[in-house]
Amino acid sequence: MPNRDPRAKGTAHDRLLQAASSLFYDNGIGGTGIDAIVERAGVAKKSLYNNFSSKSDLVHQYLEARHAEWLDLYERRMAPAGTPQQRILAVIDAYRDHAEHAYERGFRGCGLLNAAAELDAGDAGRKAVRKHKEQVEDLLAGHLNELLPHSPDRARRLAAQISFLLEGAMARAGLEGDSMRLLDARDMVDDMLQAL
Amino acid sequence: MPNRDPRAKGTAHDRLLQAASSLFYDNGIGGTGIDAIVERAGVAKKSLYNNFSSKSDLVHQYLEARHAEWLDLYERRMAPAGTPQQRILAVIDAYRDHAEHAYERGFRGCGLLNAAAELDAGDAGRKAVRKHKEQVEDLLAGHLNELLPHSPDRARRLAAQISFLLEGAMARAGLEGDSMRLLDARDMVDDMLQAL
DNA sequence: GATAATAGCCAGACCGGTATACCTACTTTT
């Protein structure tokens, strides 16, 4: 690890991915140039192409990293929660926290969904985002199965409904720049869980 | 109306807007260049800048046109429907029809939301999209008020819930490229309306 | 000395936008 700026932390790969994440979220994928990424990362352009085969490769690794990051966040938030209901609400709270934390620097909704909107119909990145959303739905379905052990079908439908609700609330919250809509969604899901 | 290609229909303005709509939806805003638009429209580049002050102006007119188009579609679909329940389901069916119609050429979800995802946090276009979504929600709230004349608050919350559900289902359907998720959403809303 | 990072330049394409010049149809003035 030679010539790196000693003030900087982490490997060039990590710092590039982190810089790209931030810029992709704020300005979009197409709106973010390679030069801006390497400048933010404090790294030579050559280092980018040493670590990533192309911008498209960087985008895909960005999507995968976000995916892993979110799933990890869900797990950590749900672990301390006692009841299945609490674990489901914890997923929504994760979104809310993210929205509130991102508020000052410009909250723009779900980074994965925004990225997918820029990719064309057949792109592998779209499939990655789709997989992420399906995994979240499966996760919800798992907890709902605990609540409805004798109605796996109903649990599955309810998981779909909650994940749609969450997705829509996140999109609307992104348009409005704050987390109010996610709070609404939390209340809705809370009511739905109470009514079980 | 002078030198226009006789094979072509409509004014340069209309044809540019139509070409831009198609390309913006398929390839995104950033992914669509001015040259591609004028070529698709079969029009001189100068004509674009005679009719629109800039690409950004074209984008805004695109958003407004889509907004008007959707609202008009809702009205026309809801008019023949007898009950408030049917009118609400008609909105979902409008989305479904659109998804199915767009299937062959690559369905990518809601064009307005996709466009918003490319615009940065403060852009006026984002506000336009937000306004559109709120108007749809208001429209749903109006019909729900007919069903729940003594619970305006509950009608309002239900309208929010349905609009979130619809938004989320549309996003997921866009990721998957078909209208299955919208069919699921229709069933969910149908159940919700039955339970009133 | 080998390795791996650095800064910086360059190629080729594409971007949004402008400039020039010509053409045609309608409209106004004579």
Next chain:
DNA sequence: AAAAGTAGGTATACCGGTCTGGCTATTATC
């Protein structure tokens, strides 16, 4: 009715800037 003007179209060339990606020469660390 004829002539002149105008509005809006056409086609093409061009501008400065930015894009991705690669290249070279240099420098710092092992």
